[in-house]
Amino acid sequence: MEAKRKSAHQLAREIGNGQNTARRLTEEGLKRCKNLNASLNTFTFIAENEALEQAKRVDKMIAAGEELPLAGVPLAVKDDFCCSGLPASLGSAAFKNFVSPYSAAAVEALLEAGCVLIGKTNLDDMGMGSSTLSSPFGPSLNPWSTEYAAGSAGAAAVSSGQCLLSLESDTGGALRLGASHCGIFGLRPTPGRISRYGLSAFSSSFSQAGIAAANPEDIGVALEVLSGFDERDVSTVLCRELPQEKEKDIDPGTITIGVWDGDGDRQSSANRDLISQTGEKFRQGDFKISEISLELFQETLRAYYIVAFAEASSNLSRYDGIRFGEAAAARNLDELYEQSRRCTFGKEARRRSIFGTVLLGKDRFEPYYRQALKIRRLFQEEMARVFKQCDLLLLPVVKNLAPLIGREAGFIDQYEEDYYTAPISLAGLPALSLPAGTIENMPVGLQLVGPPLADDLILKVAAGIAEGLSIPPIAVRPGRDS
Ligand code: GLN
Numbered sequence: 001m002e003a004k005r006k007s008a009h010q011l012a013r014e015i016g017n018g019q020n021t022a023r024r025l026t027e028e029g030l031k032r033c034k035n036l037n038a039s040l041n042t043f044t045f046i047a048e049n050e051a052l053e054q055a056k057r058v059d060k061m062i063a064a065g066e067e068l069p070l071a072g073v074p075l076a077v078k079d080d081f082c083c084s085g086l087p088a089s090l091g092s093a094a095f096k097n098f099v100s101p102y103s104a105a106a107v108e109a110l111l112e113a114g115c116v117l118i119g120k121t122n123l124d125d126m127g128m129g130s131s132t133l134s135s136p137f138g139p140s141l142n143p144w145s146t147e148y149a150a151g152s153a154g155a156a157a158v159s160s161g162q163c164l165l166s167l168e169s170d171t172g173g174a175l176r177l178g179a180s181h182c183g184i185f186g187l188r189p190t191p192g193r194i195s196r197y198g199l200s201a202f203s204s205s206f207s208q209a210g211i212a213a214a215n216p217e218d219i220g221v222a223l224e225v226l227s228g229f230d231e232r233d234v235s236t237v238l239c240r241e242l243p244q245e246k247e248k249d250i251d252p253g254t255i256t257i258g259v260w261d262g263d264g265d266r267q268s269s270a271n272r273d274l275i276s277q278t279g280e281k282f283r284q285g286d287f288k289i290s291e292i293s294l295e296l297f298q299e300t301l302r303a304y305y306i307v308a309f310a311e312a313s314s315n316l317s318r319y320d321g322i323r324f325g326e327a328a329a330a331r332n333l334d335e336l337y338e339q340s341r342r343c344t345f346g347k348e349a350r351r352r353s354i355f356g357t358v359l360l361g362k363d364r365f366e367p368y369y370r371q372a373l374k375i376r377r378l379f380q381e382e383m384a385r386v387f388k389q390c391d392l393l394l395l396p397v398v399k400n401l402a403p404l405i406g407r408e409a410g411f412i413d414q415y416e417e418d419y420y421t422a423p424i425s426l427a428g429l430p431a432l433s434l435p436a437g438t439i440e441n442m443p444v445g446l447q448l449v450g451p452p453l454a455d456d457l458i459l460k461v462a463a464g465i466a467e468g469l470s471i472p473p474i475a476v477r478p479g480r481d482s
Contacts, residue, residue, distance in 0.1 A: 008073040008164040008218040015072040022072030026055035033162045042153040046119040068114030074163040075115040082198040091123040093136035094326040094344040104198025113225040122153035125346035130174040148402040152178020166212040173421025175210040176433035181402035183443030183471040186212040190430040192238035195230035203311040206425045216462040258292035258390030271396040304422035306372035313356025387451040397445045430455045435471040
């Protein structure tokens with residue numbers, strides 16, 4: 001696909017000024033997607049007819065003189081977002097045949113801006129994971145080496161050139177970890193910047209819509225399109241406070257990047273090397289660097305999981321087989337609940353439904369749930385202090401390379417993979433995962449974290465050093481065993 005070599009905003013410009021057509025690019029793109037999907041399993045559904053229809057619509061609008069910031073840009077959408085008339089599995093075998101009657105607000109906004117929706121991308125069991133290994137559709141493979149999982153199928157779709165933008169969800173890190181594993185950029189914005197209407201969020205306070213792309217500028221264009229007040233999602237009321245004026249060009253000399261002075265044994269030497277190399281790039285770009293200490297970070301992963309379990313259990317309770325979820329044959333109400341949940345939930349969703357219910361029970365509410373909320377507040381306060389010492393903070397994203405296909409770790413080990421990403425969700429901060437280098441020929445990212453509403457600053461700063469960072473998108477590299 002020719003589009004692969006170009007950025008989304010360049011491509012939209014070409015289509016806008018008549019150098020190219022959405023129709024032509026979509027036809028080429030679909031071919032490429034189908035070919036790559038056979039080896040990567042990134043898409044749960046390729047929306048061929050709908051994509052061609054939308055491409056025709058875009059060409060017509062351009063011919064009529066309309067300006068579309070993302071004209072003809074091939075878009076992938078994670079399968080926990082609803083798109084009218086398309087399947088939405090939500091990562092559950094029970095919803096494989098569910099067709100959504102309406103579109104998520106974020107999907108509507110991207111289509112209005114001219115994007116061409118190529119298809120829905122794979123995800124873990126009801127979105128609960130950062131590997132795709134628990135998907136009822138089987139895992140998505142990493143285009144850098146098919147021995148490894150993609151982490152996020154949307155990130156793999158961008159990295160392999162199947163699309164130029166991917167609409168993702170990020171609860172405790174799925175988008176950021178996937179972007180890191182696939183060598184691209186992934187933004188989890190400030191909660192409230194993008195409407196979650198039509199996103200099946202398993203955790204009401206952590207799950208957010210985010211964007212993956214091969215460069216920070218494309219994420220910036222998409223964020224502008226996506227960000228705004230939506231009366232269907234009350235958290236977007238925050239967008240009413242956004243400054244109307246766009247942030248001007250930044251002066252690196254006035255921006256301090258904080259680097260963590262270390263977290264004992266946890267930060268691997270590979271991560272430390274990446275941080276010091278990337279810190280050096282910031283220094284060369286005239287940014288200031290300052291060492292920062294974090295006291296509470298190590299306590300936060302457990303707090304994240306306690307709250308995430310509790311919220312998952314209440315969100316999952318709607319799948320009772322009466323209004324939502326597969327209605328199983330049953331002799332009485334209890335059996336209906338039990339059997340319906342058994343066929344709607346995979347292993348991980350079942351685990352969270354049970355653990356979450358236990359954690360919210362009378363005896364555990366105070367010592368677990370309430371304590372976790374306390375840690376959340378204290379950590380938010382600590383991060384607010386940190387952002388008095390620096391403008392943005394550079395942190396690792398991953399503890400390890402992407403999981404190997406066929407060697408699924410135990411669930412506690414899987415939760416540990418969110419060690420660097422979940423705390424940022426807990427604190428409600430925006431973060432961009434950016435490609436920082438490779439380890440054993442696999443890409444590894446770092447995250448640039450900011451105070452609430454620093455999304456645009458994060459993207460501008462990343463763009464300032466992106467030249468020296470970008471790992472070019474790759475087609476597909478077979479694993480050792482293939
Ligand atoms: N791995 C994390 C969890 O399972 C995050 C998943 C996500 O971001 N979707 O809660």
